[in-house]
Amino acid sequence: MIPLHVEQVAYTYPNGVVALQNISFSIAPGESIALIGQNGAGKTTLARQLNGLLQPTQGRVLIGDLDTRQHTVAKLAAQVGYVFQHPEHQIFKRTVRDELAFGPRNLGYPADRATALVTQALRLTELTEFAEDHPHDLLPALRKRVTLASVLAMDTPILVLDEPTTGQDARGIQVIGAIIDNLRAAGRTVITISHDIDFCADHCHRLIVLGGGRVLLDGPAEEVFGRPEVLEQTAVELPQLARLTARLGLPLAWQPEALLDALEARQHQQGQQ
């Protein structure tokens, strides 16, 4: 298991758009991080720095002790799996099973390990029954899950998921949440980009908030949700329950149990008055 270090990274696209400025943070093995911020904040650009698809114009990214500027994307892919925001940029095989098998085969895993990883990834993403289908024939929500499955099958210590819940129904969101929880329980590092702040609050213990290509906030959920005035700058809303606690004048809470505890404490207090 390996750490990830982003050191004073800036990135300017060839057309002159400055997408990232002075970004620094470290991620320890086993962390589950959410990367949040409005459209255009720089989330995808940052995600692509974490696996060498893009290289910083300034600063450096270290995956363990590998500087992304000095290693091929192929080598870095063994360490960091990246689920693209848009499935059509990732999918290129004619069956779901072949799509999943490409990564582990390409990483040189023995055939039996590759097969076991593909079978497991199909099961975890609930795609087993679609294994022989053409990915492009699947509904968009399932196609997105194919891209997640193909990265799971690569068995990398670090995974970066770019908007994995987009277009998913309630079951799909549950399936993806469980996958993130299990990866983390197994000591893997997961970085999830999402607009779904409730999903982030449920499955990520640390939130990094980007705005205008900079890190605005970086900390545990309770710290980040305690700064609504900063979140506003990048159009991130608090989780639904957190907004409810604010309306009720209760201490900040975003999990049902915490909200019930706060309500009970207030009733208790009122009973004593």
Ligand SMILES: Nc1ncnc2c1ncn2[C@@H]1O[C@H](COP(=O)(O)OP(=O)(O)O)[C@@H](O)[C@H]1O
């Ligand atoms: N290929 C590209 N060429 C030029 N500018 C880009 C490119 N991709 C993204 N950008 C710009 O970089 C900024 C950050 O974009 P992006 O990283 O996609 O943000 P997010 O994922 O948070 O929506 C935006 O201003 C966007 O328009």
Ligand SMILES: [Mg+2]
């Ligand atoms: Mg994006």
